[in-house]
Amino acid sequence: MSVDGFTDYHNRTVVIRSGLDDVTAVSRLAHEVAHLRMHSARQVASAGSIMCRGMREIEAESVAYILMAHHGLSTGGSSFRYVASWAASIDRHHPENVIEGVGNRIVSVARKLIQTVDRDVRRMEADRDRRPSRMVEQSSLGHDPQIRSLGGPQW
Template structure:
């Protein structure tokens, strides 16, 4: 059957690109609703109390405590947030600006003057995950629960389309999975539900496809927030295509990672999200079709 005949047979059927656009439009609307909610405004008010850290300090934090969501000093956690650093927790060492007074000779050399200069000193901060006490107002991203129809076929198809190994791991840091760009491998936390496992696999494969060094093609690396927005949005789009509802998890997750009150960050990435989701769905369908053909031949041979 040629393309024209297909069109005549299903005149009302939407193209895959139209279906994906509908899903990503729904994503944008859902995230916007989270942004406009009172709960998100509460979270922003809470976030405003934290200091903004320099790029160097962000790198220092990421190197010492990769899963840190929020950081603050020991006393700040106590006074501002009613939380206590747990006994035995090791501080994250960063650089804090400070002013020094030094004695300096005047240009005429006749007398000296006291001048103030800015320098740096090493201080310790602690991640939210290292503290306990009053809960902070955060966007809810409770783990997804439930089984997936044709789970093993979808699981195998995702492993098939991924150019790097995917392995199950007992991850203790609290994250559901991660892509290790240096080792070129994906780790997925063991013991999760079927739907959470599939969504996490798609999320990490999206990181590999869009954000790995080998796939940047000389482009400037994106900030961490944008990477997470893109990966989670692709996971939502692909899951929705296969009838898996991750909206409650995704909308809060994306809103929590975005950097402002508007959906600008998401809007700027939507075309990349749509294109990558389309490519992934095509690859998954192809992998699942290959598996069906293999199963069919195996059954015929067993007769």
């Protein structure tokens, strides 16, 4: 994977490279949010070995994969290659053991993120459905609001 995004653990911010297609951007965002949910600045600063970084990458990418799959979005196999590569860097002979060791943590965080995303999507849809089809604008002179229809008869 190229560097399509990164997490600033100290400031708890995520940066996603512009110009990505929508699915890739969402996948990278899910990966970086998983880092923020699972890893602290202190853990990252004290984790000097490849094993520690590898575990963080396995966890974040696995959570992102599950979140994307839950919402019907495919990562096109890149997630599997990325996770397999990091797992093999930790245990060349038994990379499956590495993934198995963090499986429960991955599933737990993925479930929480899925619940959060699904709840927020339902809330946004409900808000959208409650909004009237008319838009109210305050005139620049401070007079009574002007009401315009969005695609219907003018009032």
